[in-house]
Amino acid sequence: MAKKDETLQMLKDLTDAKGIPGNEKEARDVMKQYLEPYADEVYSDNLGSLIGKKIGDKKGPKIMVAGHLDEVGFMVTRIDDKGFVYFQTVGGWWSQVMLAQRVTLMTKEGELTGVIGSKPPHILSPEARKKPVEIKDMFIDIGASSKEEAKEFGVRPGDSVVPYFEFTQMKNDKMLLAKAWDNRIGCAIAIEVLKQLKKEKHPNIVYGVGTVQEEVGLRGARTSAHAINPDIAFGVDVGIAGDTPGVSEKEALSKMGDGPQIILYDASMISHKGVRDFVVDTADENEIPYQFDSLAAGGTDSGSIHLSHNGVPALSITVATRYIHSHAAMLHRDDFENAVRLIVEVIKKLDHNAVENITFN
Known part of the structure; x- marks a missing residue:
């Protein structure tokens, strides 16, 4: 009997769940089910964002990894x-x-x-x-x-x-078609990061977060960041794939399968130079593929998180996705897995000294 692909089942369960802004309960319940085995504590803020806390060093810096639960x-x-x-x-x-x-x-x-x-x-x-x-x-x-x-x-x-759309694994089984990749893939990244850190030593406290109401103004990111008060934050989301007919390189550069996107600029924030350099250096050291992108319009949860408290150094790491904000979108599983791998490697290095160097870079 073939071994069950538990990660694929998680991706299906997350995308099949229904949750538009203001009514994310079903998606939150699914994320909570998958997050709880790897978190030391799981709780919600008063708007409904889900927060899973994983302690490496209880005196270490707080690292926030946030995807959003809602779909258009x-x-x-x-x-x-x-x-x-x-x-x-x-x-x-x-x-x-x-x-x-x-x-x-x-x-x-x-x-x-x-x-x-x-x-x-x-x-x-x-x-x-x-x-x-x-x-x-x-x-x-x-x-x-x-x-x-x-x-x-x-x-x-x-x-x-x-x-309505049923999760579908394409004939090329790396290609996954589903509704709500924007942004259940970010929720899946947050879950998988905590899962891979379960047996790893890491010099910090990691928060895997599923935020609410991102699509209508990055609202849950603001309240959950206020609850956590992170030292470093990563917004994990979908990005634009520019590898379909009719899309020029001027409109979108990225290609599915070429690695996670490191967002340099969008309408909600300029990525923090220190965080960006730290992530790129980590990717290069570990031979993890990545691509740069920038967006003239739109934004991610990082836009709200980086303005919380007295400012949070933040970066958006995204997965190139076709046909977002429609009934069915497509992404490449390798990009998801490499995004997780990159964030895990970054977190393993983020001690107080690294955070201090990043903050004033």
Whole structure:
């Protein structure tokens, strides 16, 4: 009998979990289940971010490794008289990836399947076919015949609406297709870092964190960083893969499988030079592949963490991912594993002297 791939099962469980900003409980419960065996203590802040604490040296510096639990999705705003459901986007969406896609409504009566409605091409004028449908005009069909029936199904304003997609290992089994890689892969990195440190000596206290509400303003990163007060922080997230047709090197440089991305700059922060140099040197020493990237727009949890307390030296380490902020995204397993390996090697060297040298680099 083939040995069960426990890491692959964790990745499936994390991405299958449903959790848009403000309703991350299901994803948090899955992360907690996988984090608890490797943490000395697991707790949450008052917004719902999950924090796993692993003590190497109880007098050592505090190192925070943070992925975010939430995924982009929608929220029910109203139901019309015919039973069609209207919604607000929660997180950033491009209208062209939304029509005719299956979704799951999280109602008080349980999960409910819906589909974002679309017009068949037969009734569209040539002009209409060229014009994108605006998000404000979209609706979800849940198969209800009236507002009353929709309410009987348990639907009400404020309910979460989550993209539906089944985790899929591609024919090239390094390629993994799933919803919510943004950012359950960051949560998986935080779990796996603590797992690999379980039997290692490390001169610090490590916090593996699953933050809430990243997609709507890096909010859980702020509260969890306040709870931890870290000395050094790593935001772990997805980045943009530029290796598909139609994407130029000016838009995105990185390629799947070429190693984790070290983010130099994004709209939320300039990476800390001392941390960046320390990580790059560690990667070179251990022959771990990596690639540099910068983003003119967007940001990661590092953007909030580095501004907490009196400032936290921080760096974002990301996994190049195709098709993010849609129903299905793809990444390369080697990039995930090399991101974990790199962060573990960095943490093993982060004693007080290293942190002091980094801080004033």
